[in-house]
Amino acid sequence: MKHDPRHIRRYLDGELAPDQANIFRAHLAECATCRQQLAALELLDARLHELDRAAPSFSIAAQVRAQISHLPPPRRAAHGQLATALAMALAGALAIAATFEAFLQSAVDLYALLGQVQTWSLGLLSGNRLGSLDFSYTAGAPLTLVVGLALICTASLLLLRQSLAEPLEF
Numbered sequence: 001m002k003h004d005p006r007h008i009r010r011y012l013d014g015e016l017a018p019d020q021a022n023i024f025r026a027h028l029a030e031c032a033t034c035r036q037q038l039a040a041l042e043l044l045d046a047r048l049h050e051l052d053r054a055a056p057s058f059s060i061a062a063q064v065r066a067q068i069s070h071l072p073p074p075r076r077a078a079h080g081q082l083a084t085a086l087a088m089a090l091a092g093a094l095a096i097a098a099t100f101e102a103f104l105q106s107a108v109d110l111y112a113l114l115g116q117v118q119t120w121s122l123g124l125l126s127g128n129r130l131g132s133l134d135f136s137y138t139a140g141a142p143l144t145l146v147v148g149l150a151l152i153c154t155a156s157l158l159l160l161r162q163s164l165a166e167p168l169e170f
Contacts, residue, residue, distance in 0.1 A: 088155045
């Protein structure tokens with residue numbers, strides 16, 4: 001058997017299975033090193049049990065409050081928080097304006113495209129070939145709208161979380 005201190009501790013704590021405990025006792029009869037380690041651990045356990053147990057203090061919170069009650073409240077950096085909130089509001093307004101402008105431009109482009117499609121299809125139905133459609137429609141505005149709204153929602157949630165954690169002081 002190896003000289004593993006964990007086996008000695010487990011034996012001392014009664015954590016070994018009965019067959020393992022019997023094997024370990026047989027090993028102790030032959031191994032002076034393990035017997036010495038077991039005796040040292042038994043002595044340590046006995047001394048630890050002799051120590052007075054500290055009773056928990058239920059008044060520690062009251063003592064801490066009493067000690068810090070005379071201190072002035074900490075100053076908060078309201079200007080920094082206000083500047084951050086204003087910058088986020090400005091960024092949100094710009095994102096809304098850009099998204100709205102792109103959305104309106106997309107609607108105008110779509111309306112023009114529908115007009116050309118109508119003219120082209122009426123020409124085809126009447127037998128006149130008017131040529132191909134001379135129009136390109138960009139589908140970037142819906143994506144811009146979604147990304148802009150997502151950024152605004154994220155910024156609003158971050159500001160709300162911050163304001164709930166630490167209220168602004170002026």
